[in-house]
Amino acid sequence: MSDAAPTNASELAGIPIIPAVDQHHVKPNAPVIGKVHATYLCTTSRKAAGFVRHIEIDVSGTALENAWHAGQSFGVIPPGTQSNGNPHKLRLYSIAAPTGGETGDGTIITTTVKRVVDEHWDTHKLLEGVCSNYLCDLNVGDEVTLTGPVGKRFLLPENPADHDYIFIATGTGIAPFRSMIMDLIKLGMPSRTALLMGVPYESDLLYDQTLTGWAKEYEHFSYHTAVSRHLTSNQTKKLYVQDRLSENFDQFGPMLASERTLLYICGIAGMELGVFQILARLLEPEQLAQYLHLDPEIANDIDNWERRMIPKKIKKTKRVFLEVY
Numbered sequence: 001m002s003d004a005a006p007t008n009a010s011e012l013a014g015i016p017i018i019p020a021v022d023q024h025h026v027k028p029n030a031p032v033i034g035k036v037h038a039t040y041l042c043t044t045s046r047k048a049a050g051f052v053r054h055i056e057i058d059v060s061g062t063a064l065e066n067a068w069h070a071g072q073s074f075g076v077i078p079p080g081t082q083s084n085g086n087p088h089k090l091r092l093y094s095i096a097a098p099t100g101g102e103t104g105d106g107t108i109i110t111t112t113v114k115r116v117v118d119e120h121w122d123t124h125k126l127l128e129g130v131c132s133n134y135l136c137d138l139n140v141g142d143e144v145t146l147t148g149p150v151g152k153r154f155l156l157p158e159n160p161a162d163h164d165y166i167f168i169a170t171g172t173g174i175a176p177f178r179s180m181i182m183d184l185i186k187l188g189m190p191s192r193t194a195l196l197m198g199v200p201y202e203s204d205l206l207y208d209q210t211l212t213g214w215a216k217e218y219e220h221f222s223y224h225t226a227v228s229r230h231l232t233s234n235q236t237k238k239l240y241v242q243d244r245l246s247e248n249f250d251q252f253g254p255m256l257a258s259e260r261t262l263l264y265i266c267g268i269a270g271m272e273l274g275v276f277q278i279l280a281r282l283l284e285p286e287q288l289a290q291y292l293h294l295d296p297e298i299a300n301d302i303d304n305w306e307r308r309m310i311p312k313k314i315k316k317t318k319r320v321f322l323e324v325y
């Protein structure tokens with residue numbers, strides 16, 4: 001990890017050993033063809049502000065079969081060309097299936113895709129993101145061109161049971177956590193695992209029923225939601241993920257104080273700043289040092305932190321894992 005603060009073992013306890021996993025089995029110059037196995041909306045309601053699909057792809061018989069670990073991503077090459085005539089570029093999607101896939105035999109890889117829609121900068125006409133809409137339009141049986149897997153750090157540690165986990169997601173950032181939680185479930189959910197999920201509207205919660213079910217079934221797993229644009233039956237104020245961390249500090253505080261705990265953050269680029277600020281406000285300096293190393297210049301000016309200070313002035317330690325896009 002390039003932006004990790006320099007540490008030594010006595011200074012920082014609980015440093016995880018990250019397994020050395022293979023990546024790039026399938027390179028963009030020799031992609032493989034998968035077939036859509038299932039596709040469905042995974043928001044809580046069709047009235048959600050965004051359209052997000054759970055998409056399962058059969059990769060049996062290809063070099064991607066059984067070739068990924070929870071937390072990695074795969075590449076999709078959409079058909080067609082850009083306006084300059086060049087082929088469309090590859091886009092990455094986090095794997096939402098556990099290691100071994102949806103069916104355990106390595107054949108079904110999954111992701112969670114949000115349709116990107118925008119207004120054209122020049123014409124203000126509707127702009128549909130190329131790859132996300134291509135993927136979400138696919139039907140069962142359709143072919144899709146794939147590469148990967150990609151990722152060697154945003155992974156569960158070598159011995160998952162040696163650690164506890166705080167997973168913080170916004171939107172489709174839930175994908176790698178679905179994958180990791182399913183891996184932990186296969187191990188009998190040996191670790192205290194808290195998932196914190198942030199969305200704009202309650203209807204945008206993803207895999208909500210499944211996650212609620214797991215929280216009931218597994219004593220060590222808890223599921224916390226933060227809805228930022230309206231009040232809900234269990235939320236009397238609008239909350240971002242960092243606000244939920246603060247609201248539920250009676251649960252998160254002891255977890256963060258434990259040497260076993262690792263912090264994973266995935267989703268909307270920029271979300272990490274708010275999380276880092278709340279950690280800096282809530283944790284005692286020696287606890288904070290387990291997760292972040294601050295440039296003394298900014299340590300007492302938390303309100304004025306900006307994203308560009310990461311990673312130069314706000315360095316995460318090896319107990320923090322970040323994937324934002």
Ligand SMILES: Cc1cc2nc3c(=O)[nH]c(=O)nc-3n(C[C@H](O)[C@H](O)[C@H](O)COP(=O)(O)OP(=O)(O)OC[C@H]3O[C@@H](n4cnc5c(N)ncnc54)[C@H](O)[C@@H]3O)c2cc1C
Pocket residue numbers: 073091092093094095111112113114115116117118119120121122127128129130131132133172173175323324325
């Ligand atoms: C490691 C990693 C993991 C990821 N995992 C996921 C995942 O699990 N799920 C997921 O949904 N996404 C994921 N992404 C994001 C994904 O790779 C794509 O970036 C995303 O789907 C958008 O791609 P697109 O082709 O649909 O949009 P694009 O066509 O690439 O457009 C992207 C954006 O560009 C802007 N834009 C481009 N041209 C114009 C223009 N002329 N006028 C106005 N705006 C313009 C628009 O704002 C648009 O939103 C991940 C990214 C990374 C790096």
